[in-house]
Amino acid sequence: xxxPVVRELSMMEAIREAIVQEMRRDPRxxxxxxxxxxxxxxxxxxxxLLEEFGPLRVWDTPISExxxxxxGVGAALTGLRPIVELQYADFIFCAMDQVVNEAAKLRLxxxxxxxxxxxxxxxxxxxxxxxQHSQSVEAWFMHTPGIKVVLPSTxxxxxxxxxSALRDxxxxxxxxxxxxxxxxxxxxxxxxxxxTIGQLGRVVPADPYAIPLGKADIKRAGRDxxxxxxxxxxxxxxxxxxQLAGEGIEVEVIDPRTLVPLDSETILASLRRTHRIVxxxxxxxxxxxxxxLMATILEEGFDELDAPxxxxxxxxxxxxxxxxxxxxxxxxxxxxLAAIRRVLE
Amino acid sequence: xxxxxxxxxxxxxTGMEREFLLGMHRRMVQAREFEEQLYYLFLSRPMPGTxxxxxxxxxxxVGIVSALAADDYVTSTHRGHAHCVAKGVPLDAMMAEMFxxxxxxxxxxxxxxxxxxxSRGMLGAxxxxxxxxPIAAGxxxxxxxxxxxxxxxxxxxxxxxxxxxxxETLNMASLWKLPAIFVIENNQxxxxxxxxxxxxxxxxxxRGAAYAIPGMQVDGNNVAAVYQAAxxxxxxxxxxxxxxxxxxxxxxxRGHARFEASGYxxxxxxxxxxxxxxxxxxxxxxxxxxxxxxxxxxxxxxxVHAELEAAIAFAESSPAVEPExxxxxxxxxxxxx
Numbered sequence: 192x193x194x195p196v197v198r199e200l201s202m203m204e205a206i207r208e209a210i211v212q213e214m215r216r217d218p219r220x221x222x223x224x225x226x227x228x229x230x231x232x233x234x235x236x237x238x239x240l241l242e243e244f245g246p247l248r249v250w251d252t253p254i255s256e257x258x259x260x261x262x263g264v265g266a267a268l269t270g271l272r273p274i275v276e277l278q279y280a281d282f283i284f285c286a287m288d289q290v291v292n293e294a295a296k297l298r299l300x301x302x303x304x305x306x307x308x309x310x311x312x313x314x315x316x317x318x319x320x321x322x323q324h325s326q327s328v329e330a331w332f333m334h335t336p337g338i339k340v341v342l343p344s345t346x347x348x349x350x351x352x353x354x355s356a357l358r359d360x361x362x363x364x365x366x367x368x369x370x371x372x373x374x375x376x377x378x379x380x381x382x383x384x385x386x387t388i389g390q391l392g393r394v395v396p397a398d399p400y401a402i403p404l405g406k407a408d409i410k411r412a413g414r415d416x417x418x419x420x421x422x423x424x425x426x427x428x429x430x431x432x433x434q435l436a437g438e439g440i441e442v443e444v445i446d447p448r449t450l451v452p453l454d455s456e457t458i459l460a461s462l463r464r465t466h467r468i469v470x471x472x473x474x475x476x477x478x479x480x481x482x483x484l485m486a487t488i489l490e491e492g493f494d495e496l497d498a499p500x501x502x503x504x505x506x507x508x509x510x511x512x513x514x515x516x517x518x519x520x521x522x523x524x525x526x527x528l529a530a531i532r533r534v535l536e
Numbered sequence: 537x538x539x540x541x542x543x544x545x546x547x548x549x550t551g552m553e554r555e556f557l558l559g560m561h562r563r564m565v566q567a568r569e570f571e572e573q574l575y576y577l578f579l580s581r582p583m584p585g586t587x588x589x590x591x592x593x594x595x596x597x598v599g600i601v602s603a604l605a606a607d608d609y610v611t612s613t614h615r616g617h618a619h620c621v622a623k624g625v626p627l628d629a630m631m632a633e634m635f636x637x638x639x640x641x642x643x644x645x646x647x648x649x650x651x652x653x654x655s656r657g658m659l660g661a662x663x664x665x666x667x668x669x670p671i672a673a674g675x676x677x678x679x680x681x682x683x684x685x686x687x688x689x690x691x692x693x694x695x696x697x698x699x700x701x702x703x704e705t706l707n708m709a710s711l712w713k714l715p716a717i718f719v720i721e722n723n724q725x726x727x728x729x730x731x732x733x734x735x736x737x738x739x740x741x742x743r744g745a746a747y748a749i750p751g752m753q754v755d756g757n758n759v760a761a762v763y764q765a766a767x768x769x770x771x772x773x774x775x776x777x778x779x780x781x782x783x784x785x786x787x788x789x790r791g792h793a794r795f796e797a798s799g800y801x802x803x804x805x806x807x808x809x810x811x812x813x814x815x816x817x818x819x820x821x822x823x824x825x826x827x828x829x830x831x832x833x834x835x836x837x838x839x840v841h842a843e844l845e846a847a848i849a850f851a852e853s854s855p856a857v858e859p860e861x862x863x864x865x866x867x868x869x870x871x872x873x
Contacts, residue, residue, distance in 0.1 A: 221681060247680070247681050248681070250677075250712075252708065253704070253707060253708060253711070255704035255705075255707065255708060257670070257700060257701050257704055258670050258673075258701060258704030258705050258707070258708055259670075259704075259708065260670070261667070261669070261670025261671050261673070261674060261701060261705065262670050262671075262673050262674035262677055262705075262708065263674060264670070264671050264674055265611075265659070265670060265671035265672060265673060265674020265675040265676075265677070265678065265688070266674040266675070266677055266678040266681070267674070268654075268659055268671065268674070268675065269609065269659070269674070269675045269678040269679070270678055270682060271678045271681060271682070273674075288664055288667060288701075289667070289670065292664050292667060293662070293664070293667055293671065297660065298865055298866070298867065298868060299645055299862060299865040299866055300642060300645060300646045300650040300652075300660070301642050301645070301646060301650070301652050301654065301660065302640070302641070302642035302643030302644065302645040302646060302865060303643065303645075303864065303865045303868075304642070304652060304653070304654040304655075305652070305654060305659075305660070306868050336866055337866060337867060339867070360868040361867045361868055
């Protein structure tokens with residue numbers, strides 16, 4: 192028996208591979224979204240799918256986010272497993288009613304008759320495109336009962352999590368950080384790669400595999416301080432951890448990978464080893480994911496803390512356009528470093 | 537629609553068997569009796585939640601659904617009891633849901649505004665105006681992908697035609713020639729707002745033209761006329777020609793919600809529409825055509841009344857929802873990994 196094939200893939204390629212493999216495996220999987228067909232998706236994730244699967248599986252929609260989200264809900268209620276792609280996560284607010292009032296509530300409202308196995312994919316995060324193409328939306332949906340939220344940081348995780356998300360019987364929001372795609376946007380060839388991103392998780396098995404939702408991953412083990420980070424912030428935390436290792440400080444970096452369900456046990460177990468913890472997210476501070484993680488840590492791990500919990504989050508602002516302003520608004524490695532030093536004092 | 541008489545149609549039973557016609561009549565009586573009983577329940581005892589009556593609109597629900605197969609799909613509104621009755625949702629389970637009992641259609645988790653029965657293609661009443669419209673289109677798209685031959689109907693009120701989702705969905709459904717039927721229940725009022733006050737173009741059927749969808753206005757208090765319009769739309773949908781927009785002109789005989797007094801409309805208008813009651817008109821038409829006697833129709837009413845008494849007894853004797861029941865319905869803990 193030959194060894195399984197592994198290659199390096201970008202996150203964009205890993206997500207595409209997961210979709211293609213699942214569509215080959217399960218005829219109930221269809222794709223709906225703006226420019227997902229002949230254009231191949233705004234970030235080329237769905238490139239080639241129309242050719243392989245045809246127009247009954249890959250639906251190029253008009254610019255009607257509320258409408259095609261509702262079509263996805265109806266298809267999911269009646270035997271299909273739709274993937275609904277939003278061109279940018281910011282556009283999900285046009286479809287908010289269908290996500291929050293229908294997809295997320297139908298199971299309970301129907302007394303368990305309905306299931307809505309719909310996967311919503313949405314690119315998010317700050318990439319210099321201004322306030323309406325840059326925000327991180329996860330807190331809105333982490334707050335919404337009835338929908339799961341996935342936020343991968345590496346190509347390896349993205350492929351395995353996407354497979355699980357697609358096979359889940361609940362609505363799942365799969366948020367893809369644009370700076371992690373590792374591809375250029377087709378329009379302007381604008382690079383979508385963060386300078387801190389290294390080779391982490393680029394090796395991806397060719398065969399399908401599933402990473403369960405609700406299982407955090409320790410991206411780097413360390414005894415002195417725990418950093419819980421998501422998406423791009425995982426990479427920035429890892430860069431800081433490498434730097435501090437030179438000083439003999441061992442930072443443990445945990446990526447929850449899914450915010451709903453949240454693997455609080457892995458985070459608390461790490462806290463029980465390090466007794467110091469920093470939370471880093473790209474979403475804004477007020478009532479954000481950082482606040483929720485911090486509350487969980489305080490409620491369940493207060494006695495383990497040797498220092499106050501610190502959260503490092505984006506400033507409570509719409510993301511400004513000017514690159515220097517954007518960079519100021521979202522956490523950088525210096526912010527993370529300062530927070531770690533404070534909890535180590 | 538200022539001049540209702542323009543769409544008032546004589547009853548034409550061509551091609552309809554007596555049993556089928558009496559069956560439609562019985563369904564209308566069931567829907568009426570269900571809501572009348574509910575009305576008195578709300579008056580006479582503490583009932584959970586609220587309810588919106590479709591009294592006077594029964595011919596729309598029954599006429600449309602009578603043109604469907606059992607496995608075709610329906611989405612409904614906050615005013616959805618009649619659609620459920622028409623789709624054959626058991627009266628016992630519907631009534632138990634009103635009482636918030638475990639035996640309810642939705643296990644006591646939905647209530648009046650979220651009634652559904654997936655085993656009968658009843659995908660849900662939606663309490664958000666217009667929300668069911670794209671969901672029906674999605675069910676129609678699903679039927680196309682699966683090659684099942686099913687069609688999907690969305691019922692919604694005149695008010696919903698001013699929601700953006702109505703326009704987005706009609707455009708997509710027409711582009712893709714989905715097997716869908718969009719039914720406007722024009723009951724003249726969106727709560728207190730008359731159609732003429734809320735719609736720049738009060739002839740709502742004409743809105744279909746903007747999306748290359750045939751739109752028709754039908755006498756919505758004539759169950760036979762509604763059925764004929766629906767049958768044509770179903771045939772068109774099943775043959776792959778695409779969706780139809782049917783505007784059924786009808787009237788909300790009672791207030792918006794349970795005891796809302798509707799002081800914004802004139803008594804003469806209400807009285808005029810009482811004379812156009814869809815059940816009275818059907819009863820008269822059946823007798824005029826020699827298809828039923830007054831005694832036979834009274835017998836149907838007595839039977840339905842007994843069914844509803846039994847439904848209320850079933851609901852009253854059913855176990856109440858336990859406080860923690862809901863916890864099992866938030867997410868479905870199965871995956872297929």
